[in-house]
Amino acid sequence: MARLSCFSTAFFLIFALICTIDVMAQSPGRADGSVRPTGGEGSLRAEQCGGACAYRCSATSHKNPCIEFCNMCCKKCLCVPSGTHGHKEECPCYNNWKTKEGGPKCP
Structure with a gap:
């Protein structure tokens, strides 16, 4: 009986952790004030x-x-693509802003 109880408790904790991670990944702002962006145009406020x-x-x-160019792009587009590189299709404004030479302005 104790084994079943331990197994049930472990299963519940793992399930709760997975659900929490999923919710945090969908939300650009978290309860502790930190930001792990998920992209999407207009998904952020300027202070984020x-x-x-x-x-x-x-x-x-x-x-x-x-950071300098990312902040400039973020304040204009109010979004930052998810991850540390790539995924720019999540934020067309961020993706389409170009330098005078035609290269990408936003990192």
């Missing part, structure tokens, strides 16, 4: 850009320019 860009630029070796 700093956290979203810090995450977006976390894997690059050129952090300062990445």
Whole structure:
């Protein structure tokens, strides 16, 4: 009987953890104020850009320019694509903003 109870408790905890992770992945702003962006145009408020860009630029070796341009793009588009690179199709404004030379403006 104790085995069944332990198994039930473990199953419930794992299920609750999976549900919590799924909800956090769908929400751009979390209860602790940190941001793990999921993309989508207009999905952020201007004050959330700093956290979203810090995450977006976390894997690059050129952090300062990445964060500078990401913040500029985020404040215009109110979105940052999910992940540390790629996924720009989630935010057309962010994806389509180009430099004078025709290259991508947003990291």
